[in-house]
Amino acid sequence: MSDQTRTEVETTENAPDDTGSSNTPAKSNERPDYAKNVQRGPGGGQVHEKAMNFWPSLKRLLGHLAPERIRLVLVILLAIAGIVASVVGPKILGRGTDILFAGILGKQIGGRFPAGTTKEQVIEALRAAGQGKIADLIAGMKDFVPGQGIDFTHLAQILGLAVGLFALSSVLLAIQGRILNVVVQRSIYRLRGDVESKINRLPLSYFDKQTRGELLSRVTNDIDNISQSLQQTLSQLLTSLLTVIGVLFMMFWISPLLSVIALITIPVAIGVTTIIGKQAQKRFVQMWKSTGEVNSHVEEAYTGHALVKVFGRRREVEEVFNEKNGExxxxxxxxxxxxxxxxxxxxxxxxxxxxxxxxxxxLRVANGQISLGDVQAFIQYSRQFTQPLTQLASMANLLQSGVASAERVFEVLDETEQTKESDGELGPTRGRIAFENVDFSYSPDKPLIEDLSLVAEPGQTVAIVGPTGAGKTTLVNLIMRFYELDGGRITLDGTDVSSVPRADLRSKIGMVLQDTWLFHGTIRDNIGYGRPDATDEEIIAAAEATYVDRFVHSLPDGYDTVIDEEGSNVSAGEKQLLTIARAFLADPALLILDEATSSVDTRTELLVQQAMARLRSDRTSFVIAHRLSTIRDADVILVMEHGSIVEQGNHETLLEARGAYYELYNSQFNEAPEELDDAAQETPAIPGAVPAG
Structure with a gap:
């Protein structure tokens, strides 16, 4: 049976128990001191003083395109062919201009000379007449024929060839763009898969120090920005660079002098791009960091919008939002x-x-040093030369933005993963759990559990009680391998749990958390999550056994009622019953109940306890409870303080011992009113309050 069928979500939805071992480990002395030596941003995410360098980040980003190398080669070949066709076009058009201009001059000037006069004779005559400029102009023309007008046949051929080349260039570049689109989207598809896979391999401690909004921003906004940046820049970058190379070749072919003049723009362009790019990069990094902080704040405020209104903190929330939005x-x-x-x-x-x-x-045309058509072609080339440079400059902001987002995504991909899976196998289990000299702490400088040993025999119900921060949820999280031990070992039927794959271990365990988790779907689907292959009859049977069936029939669509993402259309108690039904359906070998009835009323709790008693039969169970009345029938009760077991035994034995359990028990049933009276006397009066009585 798979990992998902036997456990609740194992990473992001662990209950924020008294131990602080969940998403927000902020309880008592167990809190992991992640903030030490780390600068933290308002959104809770880690703030790096410097982003990665632009070029290494860009190189790594482009490395994700490597699996598409065959398509990339095809893209480059198509781009080269398309650019060659496009670059040759202006030269051919210049040839057409020469034919047109030569025909006009041949008709006008050649008409003043007798038929059969040659080009050389016309030039000599013009020089003799003091028209040296015109003579130099005609000397530079290849197609000048005295007395002959425009050769429209030749001109039509030239124009047809130019149009054909431009059309061919457009088709080739369109195909190149289509293939490049496939390359980018397939690469982003793999990148999203890498990030998703990475998140599943990260330890729970990583999610303890990350806000959900910040992480979601990296997975969604930043990856989308990378996709957009690559899509809009790669094609233009390639074609622009090839255009610059091709145009430079043609320009030097036409006129080296004019080419040198045109090259003056290159150092200017490089200087402008470098100076502005460095300034823009820092701001793009800050922009996407601020985006993550805004998303984190909005997600947090929306999730807790009821509390925001109850405590009248709307103005403060808006102020924080305005501040982050302003940044x-x-x-x-x-x-x-x-x-x-x-x-x-x-x-x-x-x-x-x-x-x-x-x-x-x-001036050079007037001196006959270059033809008019070549100057026309060169001017076109100069525009083609500066245009790709301008495009490269304009694309710099997109590229800078995309690389800044890539850096944030790479930070997730570079996080330290949980320890590798072992190759061992876990056979049929009876449910004997043994802690052998276990040491664990969330932070090395703050020990929590030290040298803890205990044994839970098959079929036993082990209750864990203690004050807030004692380490109760931490204990069961270690069984699930949500965290790795610092020392000692935990065995299941004699097999070290660290020697078997996590999925294999968790497939034997069912867990019901205090913090219920339901996904967007029907009630039937949420219960069936415990065992995907369960039939409708089995799902309904599990619902009846856990008293879910009672309230389901009062809903408009019964078991087909769709629960929204926040579960706001069912009460907290009903959500908890659904999670218990899910665990009931999974029929696990080892059961963990973490305050599983904290949100139900007293009468329903008694009914659920009966259901859980049937669920716990013939399997080992760990029950975490604050209300001690719910665990009187436990086989073993463990009393924890500061990560250590200070007492253990059954209910009657521990009461007779008059130790820590005795004090906890009496504090709930006997001493509470007296303590409240004492506390009331010691509490300072609230300004403006009306005295009782």
């Missing part, structure tokens, strides 16, 4: 504003470069 606004505005400065600066540099090329190119 997010400042970080987001700063990041977007600074990174947004790149594009206008680069456009200015590109336009300045365009003006210089147009002036120098015009």
């Amino acid at each position: 997010l606004y400042k970080a987001g505005f700063g990041a977007q504003f600074i990174s947004g400065m790149m594009m206008p600066i680069m456009m200015f540099v590109g336009n300045l470069n365009y003006v210089i090329i147009a002036v120098v190119g015009g």
Whole structure:
């Protein structure tokens, strides 16, 4: 039987018992001192003074694309072919301009000379007439024929070839973009799977120091931002870089001098990108950190909205939200504003470069050192050259944002995992649990359980009582291997629990927590969670045995009633009965009940105790209880204080011993009124209160 069929959720929903061993270990002396030497943010998450370097983070992010290397090679080949077709186009269009210009001059100037005059004769005549500039211009034309007009046939061929190349380029780049989309989405799919798998391998102590909103923000918002950043930048980065290379080649082919002038923009672009990028990166890291804090606060305030209203703390909650929202606004505005400065600066540099090329190119055309078509092509290339540089600059903000989110996700992936699973096997169990000299602490400098030994025989009901912070829930959490021991060992039927897979161990254990957990689904599904292969008859039988059937029939849809995510359409007691029914259906070999009836009324509690008595029969049970009246029939009662067992025995024996159990028992039934009277006398009067009587 699987891990899920026999246990409640083992990581994020452990009851915040007196031991502090749950999500918020903030009880008594057991609290793990995670905050020591660690700077913490308002959202509860750890704040790193410095983010990882941009380039190592980017390299690691791109490493997640490695499984798609075949598609990536195809993407690169398609991009090269598409860019080559696109880059050659302006040169061909320049050839068409030369044909058009040569035809116009040939008709106008050549018409002044007799038929059969050659190009050289026209040039000599023009020089002799003092028209040296025009002679130089004609000398640079390959297609000038005196007296002949525009060769429209040749021009149509040139234009057709250019249109075909541009169309081919568009098709190839569209296919390249489609394949790249597959690469990115498949990579993000794997990244989400890696994060989900990592979370399942993290120890419970990791969730003790992380707020749910912060963790959810990393798993959802940050991964979505990575996906968006890669999707929008990878294709443009590749095509822009290839365009720059191709355009540079064509520019040097046409005119080395003009190419050198155009290259002036490169150091300017690199300098601008570097300076602005460094400033933007820090703000993007802060922006996504602030996003996680806002999400954490909103999740916490929404989950506890009833308490917020009861205690009249709405204004304080709004103030905290406004503060965190303001920090997010400042970080987001700063990041977007600074990174947004790149594009206008680069456009200015590109336009300045365009003006210089147009002036120098015009002078060289007039001197016959370059054709008009080549200047036209070069101007197009200069625009194509500055455009990808501008695109690279404008994409820097997206890339910076994506890498900042990647850093936050990598922090989760780099967390220390729980110890590796063992290869041992756990055979049929009778339920004998033995603690042998067990040591455990949440923090090394604050010992909790030291040299603890106890034995629970098969079929026994072991009750664990003690004051808040004594270590009761910690004891059962160690059986479940929610935490690993510092020393000693725990055995189940003689087998060390650390030598068998956790899923195998937990499949033998059923657990009902004080903090009930129900998922969004029907009542039938929530009960059936204890054993997925159970029939409807078995589910209903478990519900009847645990008195769930009584209130289910009062609901509009009966067992098909859908419980919302907060379980707000059933009472706290009804939710607890549902979790007991789930454990009843699972029929585990070892049963753990952690304040399992704390939310039910007294009459229902008596009925549930009868059901649990049947559930506990022929199996070992650990029962944690604050109301000592509920554990009178336990075979063994363990009294814990400060992580140690100070007394053990049955109810009658412990009362006769007049020790710690005797004091606890009498404090609940005999001394409570006297203590309350004494406390009332010692308590300072509340200002404005009306005296009783």
